[in-house]
Amino acid sequence: MTFERVRGFRDHYPEDMMPRKKIFKVAEESAESLGFKKVDFPSLEYLDLYRLKSGEELVGQTFSFVDKGGREVTMIPEATPSVVRMITARKDLIKPIRWYSLPKIFRYEEPQAGRYREHYQFNADIFGADSPEADAEIIGLAGMILDGLGLQSRYEIRISSRPLLESILNSVGCRNVPAAFGVIDRFRKIDRDEFFSEISATGIDGEHTDLLYSMISRTVEPGKIHDVTGGFANPSVEAEISRLQYISDLVARMILSPVKVDLSIVRGLAYYTGVVFEAYDVMGKHRAILGGGRYDGLAALMSDQDIPAVGFGMGDAVIELLMKEEGKWFYSNEKPLFYVCCTRQESKSYAFSVSREVRDGGGATIDDLSNRGLSAQLRNAAGERCDYAVIVGEREERSRTATFRNLVSGEQREIEYGKIGQHVLTLKGVSVKKA
């Protein structure tokens, strides 16, 4: 008999969970270094919460069911609706509000590389600020996390602007901006002919369709944005370009990697109203690492309050692929690790006291549970990649000492009980530990 896990879901063994924990730690510390605070919300929400914002397509991809009270509930397919529900439920909160969260979210989609039916998603949002500085702070936080993971040579941030695109589309006779966004969103998935025929159907003439095509085909430095928007100059376009350039300049002051303008980014058909952005692997191998943007209309859609908002979400799956490719999918113990060997049963109690002193001195301990001979215990110590062995036997117990052995150099020293914590404080981790 074997029990299997549900398809598309993952077990996280330590060799994967410990590096994943490191990602979360970097993300949380980066957010807190910008004054963000953590929130959390139920893993189960009423399905209605998603109907307004996300439409029936998303609803069809949920793990939803009718609860024992007869109402339609769902395992949460995204974080934002819950966070906005929390924000609008408390009118006493002083804005701007900087919140982050790290829920698991659930989608009933076909599993594939970098996509699971359950994944962790780090989210950060600023509510109650509509300034470009708030936009920059969110985009900058996204970059700071990737920098903090040592990926600065591996990613770039690509930003775009829905109002800029909208101004451009309006200026060339587009009669259906949402439809045009939909076509642009599928730009990299359809061929040139399809693009031309679909975008023309929104009312844009042939000449401007060409200009539009070449504009969204290129990724440019923010300072060179006119190279691609030149065909569409008008005052409202210029105002949006200035905002985008200003945001880019601010972001560049926060992070190590380049910020590029990529006007093909519209972030689906969802609820964005301002800047939109994604982070990409510069090797172009994966789907977006993360993405987000400004969504000023959502709170008003869900409540009687009008609250500007900007935020992003980052799943744990694509970043894992990237970290693995970069050889960064490992972890190090935060504390030096001591294997406490005990060479006779009667000294076990004393060994427990020695262990405690090691921990009091800031070490981590693994107490031998094998009760085998010393050489077997030392092999276990090596297998656990310990930095030191602490040996306790009859002699040590009698003399109230413990023998410390550096497992890399072999150097050995006897330390008096009562001075062990002090001794441990002087030691550092000596071996490299990887998973």
Next chain:
Amino acid sequence: MTFERVRGFRDHYPEDMMPRKKIFKVAEESAESLGFKKVDFPSLEYLDLYRLKSGEELVGQTFSFVDKGGREVTMIPEATPSVVRMITARKDLIKPIRWYSLPKIFRYEEPQAGRYREHYQFNADIFGADSPEADAEIIGLAGMILDGLGLQSRYEIRISSRPLLESILNSVGCRNVPAAFGVIDRFRKIDRDEFFSEISATGIDGEHTDLLYSMISRTVEPGKIHDVTGGFANPSVEAEISRLQYISDLVARMILSPVKVDLSIVRGLAYYTGVVFEAYDVMGKHRAILGGGRYDGLAALMSDQDIPAVGFGMGDAVIELLMKEEGKWFYSNEKPLFYVCCTRQESKSYAFSVSREVRDGGGATIDDLSNRGLSAQLRNAAGERCDYAVIVGEREERSRTATFRNLVSGEQREIEYGKIGQHVLTLKGVSVKKA
């Protein structure tokens, strides 16, 4: 229009989530200091996983449904079956294995104080070691976490032993040990007469029923266990008492609070086979803070492998009540917090660079997004309980400096750009921050 959350589920605003995060951090660091590694598993499992071990009572309390593939699945009602599934799925793992996890678990029960339909549960287990030292390590870890939270004067660990109780019950003619365990488990919920009539029904005579009643009514020091077991002396009882006393001695070497023997603890009708334990508020106000024990039979029940195991689980709800009563439900920023004021729009870019230098020096920054006057910005800084304000305006930008103001002492200093990180390194948090 308002969206509500599902009944029995919680929103965690920062004032609750940040202290909760502190609990998790202490728990995880305590576990890692004993060589435990983190694992995780799906929030959704096939319902069959729980049928064997937990029976239909638990299954009736699950959030379960039929998935789109037609199989019965459930939001996980506990952690152990998933962990055992993971352990038995990988025969290459070197034992003993020390794992911890921190999932959300889900029960469709009536919500009440300290009990929700969704809660976090910290779990730690050792697999592949059947020694009393492994028992002690698990119980000691539970105590170390409570010590680490500053609750050492507030809790006690109460331990018991199923084989000890079983030896006693067998020695007095009990014909149905599981039924007797069930009666003992309900000991504090039923009155004396009910207890006597129910326990007699398992075959125990009147005299021994009296002895049993007085034995499980008292909590004693491990050294005085014979005060309560004296009426049942026999060799197998003595062997189990010795093991329990030895475990207690080892645990006492790991933690700050007392270990007591409480033979009324049997931990429900579940799968425990050895030591069982719970931690209680010494004021007697709450349900158990945490609980666990040895469960050597579960792996064999779920697979073809026989793997001894001992572990415990701790929910986040009772510990929250306790921390609140103790005035410990707050959090402090880990880094000194700087509010970066900017007195004119044109200097915002420079202010972003100043902020970054503050963060590079180890500070956390909150950039002003209000664009109001300096005094309003300083009020925001106080509202965010910042330690320092950093003021940037025309003068500072021209002279490439920033003005640092200690928000407690009012002391002010101008620091050159390029030396800000260095300056921040010399500063500590100065204000006390509580939620």
